[in-house]
Amino acid sequence: MQKSLQTQAGAGAAPPGRRFLLKGGIAATGATLLGAAAARAAAQPDAPPAAPPADPDWSRSLGPGVDDRPYGQPSHFEKDVIRRNVPWLTAGTQSSVSFTPLQHQDGIITANGLFFERYHAGRPTVDPAQHRLMIHGMVDRPLLLDIEDLRRFPSESRIHFIECPANGGMEWRGAQLNSLQFTHGMIGCAEWTGVRLSTLFGETGIKPGAAWVLAEGADGAHMDRSIPLAKCLDDCMVIYGQNGEALRPEQGYPMRLLVPGWQGNINVKWLRRLQIGTQPWFTREETAQYTESMPDGMARAFTWAIYAKSVVTFPCPERPMKGAGLYEIRGLAWSGNGRISRVDISTDGGITWRPATLQPPVLSKALTRFTAEWRWDGKPAMVQSRAVDETGFVQPTIAQLRAIRGTSPIYNNNSIQTWQVKADGSVFNVQLS
Amino acid sequence: MSSFPDRTTAALVIALGVLGAVRAIAGGTQAAAPPDAQTAATQHADLAAIAPVSKGEDELVGHYGYGAVPTAQQIEGWSIAVQPDGTGLPPGHGSVSQGADIFASQCAACHGTFGEGEGRYPKLASDSKLTDEHPVKAVGNFWPYATTVWDYINRAMPFPAPHSLSPDEVYAVTAYVLNLNNLVGDDFVADRTTLPKVVMPNRFGFILRDPRPDTHDVACMSDCRKPSDIHITSSAEHVGLTPRTTGPLDEMEPK
Numbered sequence: 001m002q003k004s005l006q007t008q009a010g011a012g013a014a015p016p017g018r019r020f021l022l023k024g025g026i027a028a029t030g031a032t033l034l035g036a037a038a039a040r041a042a043a044q045p046d047a048p049p050a051a052p053p054a055d056p057d058w059s060r061s062l063g064p065g066v067d068d069r070p071y072g073q074p075s076h077f078e079k080d081v082i083r084r085n086v087p088w089l090t091a092g093t094q095s096s097v098s099f100t101p102l103q104h105q106d107g108i109i110t111a112n113g114l115f116f117e118r119y120h121a122g123r124p125t126v127d128p129a130q131h132r133l134m135i136h137g138m139v140d141r142p143l144l145l146d147i148e149d150l151r152r153f154p155s156e157s158r159i160h161f162i163e164c165p166a167n168g169g170m171e172w173r174g175a176q177l178n179s180l181q182f183t184h185g186m187i188g189c190a191e192w193t194g195v196r197l198s199t200l201f202g203e204t205g206i207k208p209g210a211a212w213v214l215a216e217g218a219d220g221a222h223m224d225r226s227i228p229l230a231k232c233l234d235d236c237m238v239i240y241g242q243n244g245e246a247l248r249p250e251q252g253y254p255m256r257l258l259v260p261g262w263q264g265n266i267n268v269k270w271l272r273r274l275q276i277g278t279q280p281w282f283t284r285e286e287t288a289q290y291t292e293s294m295p296d297g298m299a300r301a302f303t304w305a306i307y308a309k310s311v312v313t314f315p316c317p318e319r320p321m322k323g324a325g326l327y328e329i330r331g332l333a334w335s336g337n338g339r340i341s342r343v344d345i346s347t348d349g350g351i352t353w354r355p356a357t358l359q360p361p362v363l364s365k366a367l368t369r370f371t372a373e374w375r376w377d378g379k380p381a382m383v384q385s386r387a388v389d390e391t392g393f394v395q396p397t398i399a400q401l402r403a404i405r406g407t408s409p410i411y412n413n414n415s416i417q418t419w420q421v422k423a424d425g426s427v428f429n430v431q432l433s
Numbered sequence: 434m435s436s437f438p439d440r441t442t443a444a445l446v447i448a449l450g451v452l453g454a455v456r457a458i459a460g461g462t463q464a465a466a467p468p469d470a471q472t473a474a475t476q477h478a479d480l481a482a483i484a485p486v487s488k489g490e491d492e493l494v495g496h497y498g499y500g501a502v503p504t505a506q507q508i509e510g511w512s513i514a515v516q517p518d519g520t521g522l523p524p525g526h527g528s529v530s531q532g533a534d535i536f537a538s539q540c541a542a543c544h545g546t547f548g549e550g551e552g553r554y555p556k557l558a559s560d561s562k563l564t565d566e567h568p569v570k571a572v573g574n575f576w577p578y579a580t581t582v583w584d585y586i587n588r589a590m591p592f593p594a595p596h597s598l599s600p601d602e603v604y605a606v607t608a609y610v611l612n613l614n615n616l617v618g619d620d621f622v623a624d625r626t627t628l629p630k631v632v633m634p635n636r637f638g639f640i641l642r643d644p645r646p647d648t649h650d651v652a653c654m655s656d657c658r659k660p661s662d663i664h665i666t667s668s669a670e671h672v673g674l675t676p677r678t679t680g681p682l683d684e685m686e687p688k
Contacts, residue, residue, distance in 0.1 A: 174667030
């Protein structure tokens with residue numbers, strides 16, 4: 001404490017700082033440093049930033065106090081690190097998507113303000129005092145819960161990713177978007193806190209013969225999906241906490257469903273109703289949307305699980321190479337079917353592969369970080385990552401997926417991403433034969 | 434599992450979708466038996482088996498006692514979901530001509546007067562075949578049920594004022610949309626008995642059991658491909674569709 005006060009005084013502290021200093025009984029020292037700093041500044045007015053004495057303005061002034069930002073913000077130097085959308089993709093912004101800037105995500109947790117958004121009717125402003133969750137249908141005792149009721153139940157916290165199945169959906173016909181944010185940013189990973197559905201369904205009881213659950217949101221779309229009861233009882237939760245604070249409005253405040261490892265839209269936001277029945281409801285969002293058209297005209301529906309997937313986050317189009325030398329390739333891998341068991345790296349377009357290092361924690365149905373040392377010789381390269389999960393499933397190439405599923409599925413593109421590194425270090429999104 | 438059922442077996446696939454879906458959960462990535470190997474009897478038995486009643490050892494119904502038990506009126510008021518067989522449809526009715534008027538004032542701004550879609554808003558009617566290079570998926574050529582059309586219009590439309598139409602108005606708009614798709618005649622009146630009977634051409638166009646994994650790679654480590662076999666098939670370098678990723682949000686115009 002004393003040392004930092006001296007530094008501030010040396011930079012020419014404003015009166016409040018001086019007063020604080022005097023109370024601390026170190027005024028003489030401060031005054032000496034003040035004189036020395038002034039002398040240095042006069043001697044080297046144009047000193048480059050890193051040159052001695054390396055004491056920039058912020059080290060010679062008093063910063064704002066603890067009441068300046070009651071709710072913190074990132075440094076304004078990080079102002080480019082924001083969610084971004086693709087204006088041409090949708091008719092408007094209310095039924096659209098914004099993308100997480102994965103090129104700037106350090107670690108497995110996505111910051112709450114950067115977690116991708118997918119709305120079907122805009123972001124509702126839900127008053128928690130008026131919001132209710134109803135559980136009814138084939139139950140012994142239907143239930144109406146407000147947020148305070150929900151918070152009283154036994155709670156759990158779990159780290160899971162949520163990915164929109166349309167992530168990478170613009171790439172089925174070919175490489176379109178030259179950006180990691182836009183090719184892979186419909187994903188985020190958070191620590192979610194809430195109540196297991198098995199707890200809530202234990203409280204309501206479930207009648208024999210029940211097999212499906214309809215989850216419905218309080219947004220204008222009244223977004224709804226059918227979920228097998230077995231999945232609900234396995235690991236689904238009703239969430240009210242996100243990374244240590246209340247669920248963000250973008251993520252369904254005051255409560256959302258969490259369906260670990262399954263496509264994002266099933267994790268119904270602004271959750272208001274759970275109806276238990278015997279059959280799926282075949283809602284618009286599980287028939288007309290979120291189904292994958294195959295070359296023969298049939299459409300795959302109920303393809304819920306996110307299969308193993310990975311992407312290199314450095315280098316990427318937004319984060320190019322800067323000259324030959326030693327680099328750490330970095331990336332993220334995930335699987336909706338369990339833990340990532342390994343990730344391999346290729347820098348020659350898939351001719352040779354070597355294992356990357358998985359960085360703990362390696363959690364089931366969560367983003368997993370991987371790294372690999374790479375001494376780049378400055379020659380053109382093709383950088384890829386390939387995830388394998390604990391089921392043994394190996395992430396496929398886009399050519400393989402297209403051979404089976406054609407070019408119109410939109411959803412569930414979990415293919416290997418290729419980043420073309422040119423000799424000048426620039427990086428481009430390409431697809432290989 | 435890369436072959437697809439033809440349309441004659443699609444009904445069975447639909448019926449077994451429930452079963453396969455839950456098996457996929459129970460068995461991880463294990464593919465379930467092909468649909469034609471299933472019988473109605475085993476299907477029924479398996480359905481019972483996958484409907485576990487998990488009250489837990491210590492958990493009794495009402496154990497915590499939190500919250501309230503909703504009244505029958507509350508439950509009825511909240512229950513807007515309509516099932517494919519029409520369960521959940523309210524009383525009321527609406528004709529094609531009534532729907533045309535409502536559609537013109539409430540829907541056409543986005544969907545076009547005849548469901549052709551304005552800008553990037555969804556087309557509601559299309560002659561596209563689902564096997565086309567760029568299939569346009571609309572109501573007549575893609576939706577499996579007329580009842581769920583009613584459900585979606587009721588819960589989510591009109592886009593700027595969702596769930597603001599009366600049941601009669603939703604019936605009328607549904608009738609008009611079905612008529613636009615040549616699925617019902619001009620004199621059609623939609624109600625809770627007529628909608629479930631509308632024959633939807635793509636009723637059996639969905640595969641309800643996840644066929645994945647449909648790739649079965651092994652993680653090759655060296656000499657995995659011949660260098661001469663690798664070439665770039667597409668690049669995003671000059672496509673020009675990428676919004677900027679620095680500075681303010683891009684407002685690039687739709688292409």
